[in-house]
Amino acid sequence: MVSSSSVKIVSKCFVKPKTIPEESKQPYYLSPWDYAMISVQYIQKGLLFQKPLGSIDNLLEKLRESLAITLVHFYPLAGRLSSPEPQKPNSYSVFVDCNNSPGACFIHATTDLCVADIVGAKYVPLVVHSFFDHHKAVNHDGHTTSLLSVQVTELVDGIFIGLSMNHVMGDGTSFWKFFTAWSEIFQAQDSNKTNDLCLKNPPVLNRYIPQGYGPLFSLPFSHQDEFIRPFESPILKERMFCFSSETIKLLKAKTNQICGTTSISSFQSLTAVIWRCVTRARRLPYEQETSCRLAADNRARMYPPLHPEYFGNSISALRTAAKAGELLENDLGWAALKLHQAVAEHTSEKVIQMIDQWLKSPFIYHIDRLFEPLSVMMGSSPRFDKYGCEFGMGKALTLRSGYAHKFDGKVSGYPGREGKGSVDLEVCLVPEYMEALESDQEFMSLVSL
CATH class of the missing domain: 3.30.559.10 (Chloramphenicol acetyltransferase-like domain)
Known part of the structure; x- marks a missing residue:
């Protein structure tokens, strides 16, 4: 089995929305469904491509630029979780602060592995876990780490794009809507349509808040240690x-x-x-x-x-x-x-x-x-x-x-x-x-x- 030490981080930066939406200056509130996810792990899915011709630096620049445009539509993903000072005992709240954040994380990594090492292996090699950021992180960690992290891992003959998205921010449907939107904007950018920020299916960002409640919910705890339980999987x-x-x-x-x-x-x-x-x-x-x-x-x-x-x-x-x-x-x-x-x-x-x-x-x-x-x-x-x-x-x-x-x-x-x-x-x-x-x-x- 291939060692995870064969993946090397080359560079790391943060990407903010290309233009700052006015609504991002306000707190972004979460729904009960989102709160329930605070102690589980990030969603981590990615795609393996044949390595394209041309400069990897050009590809990385296009990916960063299209990510910045995509984040205009999905601006909460560039924020951080925040918890205000409780107004009463046993009260713990969470919202997304889109202002005090360096943005989404963008990582370039390399490995001496080939596509065949991944596609041809009978069992998924453990090294694949190293193609993603936020390894073993729980969603509450989004208070201090990025809510979205992109890792582009350069293989000898391939490119792996791995996304780690805080599960408080969305489910699998939302995750793939973002991935699809990013690809759509990348392709438009590739076709010299960079001024066109429109998406075929723009996201609806208003969270479901039951009538008569919210917008800020609270958990019946005084400290995160009372409800955060890191999970370790067995050998699988x-x-x-x-x-x-x-x-x-x-x-x-x-x-x-x-x-x-x-x-x-x-x-x-x-x-x-x-x-x-x-x-x-x-x-x-x-x-x-x-x-x-x-x-x-x-x-x-x-x-x-x-x-x-x-x-x-x-x-x-x-x-x-x-x-x-x-x-x-x-x-x-x-x-x-x-x-x-x-x-x-x-x-x-x-x-x-x-x-x-x-x-x-x-x-x-x-x-x-x-x-x-x-x-x-x-x-x-x-x-x-x-x-x-x-x-x-x-x-x-x-x-x-x-x-x-x-x-x-x-x-x-x-x-x-x-x-x-x-x-x-x-x-x-x-x-x-x-x-x-x-x-x-x-x-x-x-x-x-």
């Missing part, structure tokens, strides 16, 4: 499994045929497969309960719905559970139907109920408490147009993530590079369970080599 094997568009279509058709319906989605069908096969790999006792969670976007589920371009957090982790024995004794359709029901039952009323609970008794997510041991958590989404971010270098070769939010049973869904409905799954398991999963006939028969 991390592997990318690819599923072709044809396999995904057949799997969806098979699941719906078993259940006598047409409403179970491709992703629910695939999640059912991974839940059953990981459970089998763990050889759990018959009576042992095992759960599976799906990340769900609440924007369209709310009534009235949030704007599709809402920038912030608006997600829920939908849970369903079963005893290991019944999960494995029943067919694939049984598991898929349970997952489908959890999604179907996640209505606007359910979302509002969760927000009401938070307002009555604010809570903070902690990875080790939120997800039970021996569970499966399906994060991210193959619906995000991740390969649409090209930065003038053509379609990325692959997608990778950093250290953040990884534990035994964490699975992330990405669009397959071939497109057309193909899916890549990033699976994290302790070595013993990964070995067993790789020997599972049902699972491996679906995987494209």
Whole structure:
């Protein structure tokens, strides 16, 4: 396995919005969803490209310049978290100060690794974690460190662009909206359209504040040490499994045929497969309960719905559970139907109920408490147009993530590079369970080599 010491930082600077929006001079307030994220880690995702012809210095300059323009639209990402002096005991508040900040961080790094060292490796090499800034940082650290950090790592024959975004600032949907916007502005800049600051889909920055509340919420604590819990993941094997568009279509058709319906989605069908096969790999006792969670976007589920371009957090982790024995004794359709029901039952009323609970008794997510041991958590989404971010270098070769939010049973869904409905799954398991999963006939028969 390649050592992380092979990544060297060449330069580091901070980038501010090219023009300062008037609204950035005011405090930027956060929603209950954002507050709940204060103790989890940054979102870390990135894209690996074939190295383009020409000067790396020119590429870096264009990336910095387009980042400065993009930050005009996403100005809170150039700020820092701030906590005012409490007005009463057991009261801790957070907002974004967009004035007293050097901006977003921009890092240039180099490595003697080649593209094949990343793409050709059976397991994701640990060195990939070094392609991202804010290693092991929690979101509360945004009081003293950048809310957004870009690391451009130069490989022998490739370029990796790794983004680390404070999860208080937004969820996966927001993260990829920013990444896409940055690429869009880079491409326009590359086409000598630098005066055009317009985006096809500009972000809606106004946070969701329930009527009659806010704008500044407070947590029932007197000090950060009472609610910040750093998370250390166990030793994991991390592997990318690819599923072709044809396999995904057949799997969806098979699941719906078993259940006598047409409403179970491709992703629910695939999640059912991974839940059953990981459970089998763990050889759990018959009576042992095992759960599976799906990340769900609440924007369209709310009534009235949030704007599709809402920038912030608006997600829920939908849970369903079963005893290991019944999960494995029943067919694939049984598991898929349970997952489908959890999604179907996640209505606007359910979302509002969760927000009401938070307002009555604010809570903070902690990875080790939120997800039970021996569970499966399906994060991210193959619906995000991740390969649409090209930065003038053509379609990325692959997608990778950093250290953040990884534990035994964490699975992330990405669009397959071939497109057309193909899916890549990033699976994290302790070595013993990964070995067993790789020997599972049902699972491996679906995987494209």
